[in-house]
Amino acid sequence: MLEEVRQKLRDARRVFVLTGAGVSAESGVPTFRGGGHSAVWKGLPFSVISSAGMVERDLPAVWEWFDYRRGVLESLKPNPAHTTLARWQDRFTALTLATQNIDGLHAAAGSRGVLELHGSIWRARCTRCRHHEDLRQLDQFVRPPICGKCNGTMRPDVVLFGETLPVSVFEQAAEGARRCDVCFVIGTSALVYPAAGLADIARDAGAYLVEINPEQTPLSQLCDATLRGAAGELVPRLDLK
Ligand code: OAD
DSSP states (O other): OHHHHHHHHHHOSEEEEEEOGGGGGGGTOOOSSSTTOOOEETTEEHHHHTBHHHHHHOHHHHHHHHHHHHHHHTTOOOOHHHHHHHHHTTTSSEEEEEESOOSOHHHHHTOOSOEETTEEEEEEEETTTOOEEETTTOOOOOSSOBOTTTOOBEEEEEOOBTOOOOHHHHHHHHHHHHHOSEEEEESOOSOSTTTTHHHHHHHHTTOEEEEEOSSOOTTGGGOSEEEOSOHHHHHHHTOOO
16 A cells, blocks of 8 residues: 555646644644543643633633643644655645644654644734734733734634634645645544645545554545554655655
8 A cells, every 4th residue: 555655646747735633743742532542631621721712701811821831831842744745845746735734843854834733832822813923932921912013812823612714724734635636634633624625625536545543444445545553653664756
């Protein structure tokens, strides 16, 4: 199966990659689901602490949760799946890399123009004027941060439960999916829409669909190739020589 996928890659001009939490698992980032676990923080299920309702009810608690997660991420490094995908951007006519991850590890590995479907944990966004700040550059530690443009209250620039994806980012990803020859779906449970629907878009447009995941997902049966195993091991083995 690996050899067949390698051959498809040799012939491919346009490649689309959708990644999820599993691509960062070997860097030490906990996944949300899988292995029988689902994320919980201070007794609150992930779907509650990371929800639009929580921003309304208790924005400081949301900041506390995202500050905690950023603290965990600070020392983590990209793994061989991230670095291989970063190299792929110079190998094809077009490579579109869309991620559901907010951890910034694709960019840290050198990927350019990553489509962050669920936003970034490293950015804050003003709730009033939508001005963005990179939290790594922001030298204020008040929570919530105050917008430098309009004095509004800032929130993490991530997509929360009950919110929609940034339209233009999703549209760019959908375009990449529609136009690709080969589509990779790596390290995602493929349960969260509309992100998971990008694989359907690629498949409906005739792409060769490859899943890389140690576990079966709802997408598995639609795939042309399913590679069972860890992304950090399998993606480098697909690297073009
Ligand atoms: P999940 O936690 O739902 O799924 C992680 C997937 O990665 C599972 O299918 C695992 O089997 C797989 N996996 C684990 N280790 C792996 C490895 N080393 N290599 C490859 N795959 C591995 O994460 P997502 O699908 O990314 O949304 O979750 C989607 C969205 O659900 C997240 O972006 C988040 C959450 O709600 C928001 O926060 C908006």
